[in-house]
Amino acid sequence: MMEKFLQQSVDTEEKFYRYEEQRLKIEDKRREAEHARELQMLQMLGQMLAGISSTVSQRSQSMPASPPQRANHRSYGDNFNYNAMTAALSPPIVIERSFSLHRTHSLKDMENIFQLVRNVIPPLTGKRHKGQDGRIGIVGGCQEYTGAPYFAAITALKVGADLSHVFCTKDAATVIKSYSPELIVHPVLDSPNAVHEVEKWLPRLHSVVIGPGLGRDEVLLENAKGIIEKSKVKGIPIIIDADGLWLISQQPSLIQGYQRAILTPNYMEFSRLYEAMLRDPVDSSDHHGCVLRLSQAMGNLTVVQKGERDLISDGEKVLVCSHEGSSRRCGGQGDLLSGSLGVLAHWAFLAGAEKTNGQNPFLVAAFGACSLTRQANHQAFQKFGRSMTASDMVSEVGTAFNKLFET
Ligand SMILES: NC(=O)C1=CN([C@@H]2O[C@H](COP(=O)(O)OP(=O)(O)OC[C@H]3O[C@@H](n4cnc5c(N)ncnc54)[C@H](O)[C@@H]3O)[C@@H](O)[C@H]2O)[C@@H](O)CC1
Ligand SMILES: Nc1ncnc2c1ncn2[C@@H]1O[C@H](COP(=O)(O)OP(=O)(O)OP(=O)(O)O)[C@@H](O)[C@H]1O
Numbered sequence: 001m002m003e004k005f006l007q008q009s010v011d012t013e014e015k016f017y018r019y020e021e022q023r024l025k026i027e028d029k030r031r032e033a034e035h036a037r038e039l040q041m042l043q044m045l046g047q048m049l050a051g052i053s054s055t056v057s058q059r060s061q062s063m064p065a066s067p068p069q070r071a072n073h074r075s076y077g078d079n080f081n082y083n084a085m086t087a088a089l090s091p092p093i094v095i096e097r098s099f100s101l102h103r104t105h106s107l108k109d110m111e112n113i114f115q116l117v118r119n120v121i122p123p124l125t126g127k128r129h130k131g132q133d134g135r136i137g138i139v140g141g142c143q144e145y146t147g148a149p150y151f152a153a154i155t156a157l158k159v160g161a162d163l164s165h166v167f168c169t170k171d172a173a174t175v176i177k178s179y180s181p182e183l184i185v186h187p188v189l190d191s192p193n194a195v196h197e198v199e200k201w202l203p204r205l206h207s208v209v210i211g212p213g214l215g216r217d218e219v220l221l222e223n224a225k226g227i228i229e230k231s232k233v234k235g236i237p238i239i240i241d242a243d244g245l246w247l248i249s250q251q252p253s254l255i256q257g258y259q260r261a262i263l264t265p266n267y268m269e270f271s272r273l274y275e276a277m278l279r280d281p282v283d284s285s286d287h288h289g290c291v292l293r294l295s296q297a298m299g300n301l302t303v304v305q306k307g308e309r310d311l312i313s314d315g316e317k318v319l320v321c322s323h324e325g326s327s328r329r330c331g332g333q334g335d336l337l338s339g340s341l342g343v344l345a346h347w348a349f350l351a352g353a354e355k356t357n358g359q360n361p362f363l364v365a366a367f368g369a370c371s372l373t374r375q376a377n378h379q380a381f382q383k384f385g386r387s388m389t390a391s392d393m394v395s396e397v398g399t400a401f402n403k404l405f406e407t
Pocket of ligand 1 (some may be wrong): 146147212213215242243267268331334335
């Protein structure tokens with residue numbers, strides 16, 4: 001009897017989600033019509049953007065041969081019309097963006113690219129229902145690290161996702177739940193059928209963030225690997241951070257060529273990946289070239305090299321985000337970045353290249369997430385100075401978002 005009831009509940013839930021997906025598609029079409037005029041405006045802005053500050057850089061002499069994945073170039077959106085021939089012949093473009101709200105000369109540039117970010121943000125309307133604005137999964141959280149998945153997951157909610165799931169180990173789950181009643185926490189990551197347990201949820205997730213607080217236990221890394229493989233099969237945007245990047249530096253082929261992936265390495269993670277892929281140490285006199293080459297070697301997926309300036313590349317362009325943050329470098333800031341990127345990547349992917357005026361939607365999403373993280377850092381630092389922690393930044397996410405994107 002109980003089993004029958006449970007089965008019925010599962011069936012009903014499945015129906016609900018199928019219905020919801022249909023609703024989402026209809027809603028998207030409506031939004032597209034609504035935004036047709038905005039698009040026109042954006043096209044004009046895009047032309048200005050191209051004219052203002054694009055500089056063409058030379059292809060690096062030491063650039064490795066293009067990996068075979070370049071044949072699949074630009075597969076981040078089904079409707080994306082990309083001329084692979086043109087891409088193969090054109091030199092990479094480096095777009096410099098040095099953004100500080102206190103430097104008036106850069107305000108115009110900033111406005112242009114921020115407008116592209118704004119354009120992918122779904123409008124808040126009374127017609128949408130729970131789940132439509134994003135269901136994000138965070139894969140990470142173990143005995144040692146419970147803060148990292150929490151920061152990523154709560155940030156996803158504060159940016160505007162409707163539901164935020166954490167897939168973590170059993171002993172991390174109660175701790176993470178106790179931080180926040182808003183999160184949906186699955187204590188499955190160290191279970192014998194972990195991949196299957198997470199796979200069941202994948203049809204309901206719009207993006208997954210793999211790595212915050214994952215740790216380096218071999219069983220957990222193996223499970224993360226299985227989850228990445230299943231997510232790829234479903235075409236879900238994947239953000240890989242922290243220990244997820246450790247896994248990738250051991251087995252790059254796991255994600256190589258999957259252009260719906262975004263890697264967010266910090267200094268150490270970038271060096272590890274770069275050496276694994278390029279068999280050379282990072283050239284500290286050519287940061288742009290390094291991020292460009294790493295993205296190319298990975299098959300043109302998006303790489304966000306975090307640091308004093310965030311360098312974002314898809315192997316063709318390099319965006320630079322040096323939006324003002326602060327000198328405070330407490331742990332957890334990268335988790336805010338990956339959580340916010342989970343949401344923005346979904347929004348940008350859904351909106352497609354049309355809404356981003358032909359720019360790679362994942363570049364636009366990454367730029368938005370970097371700016372947002374740095375703005376939250378800046379605001380929190382204004383209040384707390386040296387005592388600022390990642391939790392203080394989480395509290396600033398809403399106002400930072402409004403300041404940058406809701407104006
Ligand atoms: N509260 C939490 O639960 C937190 C957990 N975290 C997790 O901790 C795990 C390990 O992350 P780590 O970043 O420590 O791992 P890494 O092994 O990548 O870092 C190793 C060391 O490199 C150092 N390093 C970082 N940037 C550097 C730079 N620019 N120059 C020189 N050295 C540098 C770090 O201080 C660290 O000691 C991840 O799972 C991560 O998600 C972090 O996200 C921080 C917060
Ligand atoms: N020197 C710096 N100056 C200004 N901002 C920085 C600097 N270094 C990093 N950031 C910003 O901090 C954010 C997180 O980067 P960081 O290098 O701290 O990540 P991380 O080490 O992966 O974080 P975590 O502690 O969550 O693992 C990024 O948005 C980046 O822009």
